[in-house]
Amino acid sequence: MSIQVPIEGLVHSNDTFEVDDSSVNRRGIAHVLISSTYISGRIKELAKRIVADAAAGGVSQLDFVIVLKGAAMFGNVLAQAVWAAGGPPIRFNYVKAASYGMDMTSSGEVAVQSDFLTEGVGSEMILLIEDIIDSGLTIFRLKDRLTEKVDPEAIKICTLLDKPSRRQEELKDVEPDYTGFIIPDIFVAGFGLDCAECLRELPFVAALREEEFHSDA
Numbered sequence: 001m002s003i004q005v006p007i008e009g010l011v012h013s014n015d016t017f018e019v020d021d022s023s024v025n026r027r028g029i030a031h032v033l034i035s036s037t038y039i040s041g042r043i044k045e046l047a048k049r050i051v052a053d054a055a056a057g058g059v060s061q062l063d064f065v066i067v068l069k070g071a072a073m074f075g076n077v078l079a080q081a082v083w084a085a086g087g088p089p090i091r092f093n094y095v096k097a098a099s100y101g102m103d104m105t106s107s108g109e110v111a112v113q114s115d116f117l118t119e120g121v122g123s124e125m126i127l128l129i130e131d132i133i134d135s136g137l138t139i140f141r142l143k144d145r146l147t148e149k150v151d152p153e154a155i156k157i158c159t160l161l162d163k164p165s166r167r168q169e170e171l172k173d174v175e176p177d178y179t180g181f182i183i184p185d186i187f188v189a190g191f192g193l194d195c196a197e198c199l200r201e202l203p204f205v206a207a208l209r210e211e212e213f214h215s216d217a
């Protein structure tokens with residue numbers, strides 16, 4: 001089941017971190033789009049599904065391939081939730097890939113910096129973990145690279161956020177296996193996602209003020 005986030009957001013009144021308006025309305029943040037309580041609840045649900053699927057497939061070893069930098073926070077919290085849900089042991093791999101430069105338009109080029117293909121990831125169940133899927137280029141190019149070595153059936157794509165309305169035409173039919181939230185076509189930051197390398201530390205996902213969308217204008 002997917003969770004569709006409206007433009008005004010999902011904010012929980014009992015949030016993990018109390019954030020008042022003055023602290024939110026700093027550094028280009030327009031409003032909280034998905035509060036930390038929603039995020040941690042959803043990560044637990046995803047973890048339970050992953051653990052159930054791993055058990056059904058007789059998987060004894062999970063391999064996380066976490067896409068840096070944006071998915072570092074999500075991947076690490078997800079790993080803890082998988083442990084708490086009784087999942088199999090996890091091996092961590094990190095891959096640096098970027099299709100966005102310092103601005104907010106996809107360059108179309110996906111640079112991959114990692115030895116993950118030669119270091120060898122396992123072959124039972126590999127979770128390719130992203131912060132957000134936008135055009136789809138980064139994650140599906142990475143998956144292609146991985147299928148040079150591993151059975152594609154074993155590779156699952158897991159993303160915290162998805163903007164399906166932005167998907168490239170030829171990638172329209174490809175869906176992630178595990179999605180945290182489907183968001184509208186707006187630029188967001190927080191929980192690992194950046195805006196020109198800032199705001200990754202926010203415990204929530206924020207919608208940015210309009211002028212931040214056009215910072216390169």
Ligand code: IMP
Nearest residue numbers: 099106133134135136137138187188193
């Ligand atoms: P894609 O290759 O077009 O799917 O782009 C995915 C990458 O673009 C993600 O890993 C993010 O780094 C970045 N990205 C896309 N949308 C956003 C956003 O709203 N906020 C921050 N980063 C984004």
Ligand code: MG
Nearest residue numbers: 068069070131
């Ligand atoms: Mg990224």
